[in-house]
Amino acid sequence: xxxxxxxxxxxxxxxxxxxxxxxxxxxxxxxxSVPLGKLPESTYVLIRDANGNVPLARTRFSxxxxxxxxxxxxxxxxxxPAVAEIAPSDRxxxxxxxxxxxxxxxxxxxxxILATQSL
Numbered sequence: 001x002x003x004x005x006x007x008x009x010x011x012x013x014x015x016x017x018x019x020x021x022x023x024x025x026x027x028x029x030x031x032x033s034v035p036l037g038k039l040p041e042s043t044y045v046l047i048r049d050a051n052g053n054v055p056l057a058r059t060r061f062s063x064x065x066x067x068x069x070x071x072x073x074x075x076x077x078x079x080x081p082a083v084a085e086i087a088p089s090d091r092x093x094x095x096x097x098x099x100x101x102x103x104x105x106x107x108x109x110x111x112x113i114l115a116t117q118s119l
Contacts, residue, residue, distance in 0.1 A: 016107055016114040022096075027119050029092040029105065038086045038109060045074060045092060046106040047099055055099060058108065061086065073098035094119065 017033035040061035047056035056074060064076040073095035080087050094105065099119075107115040 014109070014112060014114055018107075018115050018117050020117060020119065025095065025097050027094040027096055029094065029117065029119075031086060031088055031090045031092070033088055034086050034090075035114065036085070038114070039084060040076060040078070040086060042110060043086055043114070044108050044110065045076075046108070047074070047094070048104045048106065049099075050102045055103075061092075064092070069095075 014035040015033075016031060016035065016038075019030040019032050021028045021030065043061045044058040045056065045061065045064065046054060046058045048054055056072060059072060059074070061076040064072055064074050066075060069075055075093040077091040077093060078086075079089040079091065092105070092107075094103075096119075101119055103119050105115075105117045105119055106113055107117075
């Protein structure tokens with residue numbers, strides 16, 4: 001009986017809620033909700049353009065730092081650095097000039113897609 005319950009948890013859909021705001025030359029994607037246990041080291045961002053090309057391959061949140069802005073033109077801002085997990089109010093900043101619209105931002109945990117957002 002316990003095995004069945006554990007299987008149900010593993011198969012439960014996991015969805016990340018996002019809120020998008022435009023700010024000058026950037027999109028600000030605010031994480032509104034996130035499944036428990038998602039870490040920046042094992043959660044990824046991918047960007048697709050209108051033709052289905054991938055200008056930003058799957059990249060760990062932990063690599064999307066201010067120091068790497070000129071490499072990726074995407075940044076993960078941790079609103080609560082003392083907390084290891086990704087949390088509501090954390091943000092993803094995307095350079096609109098480098099990734100002109102329309103694009104699709106995809107967030108995954110390596111197993112499943114958690115969110116897909118058109119920008």
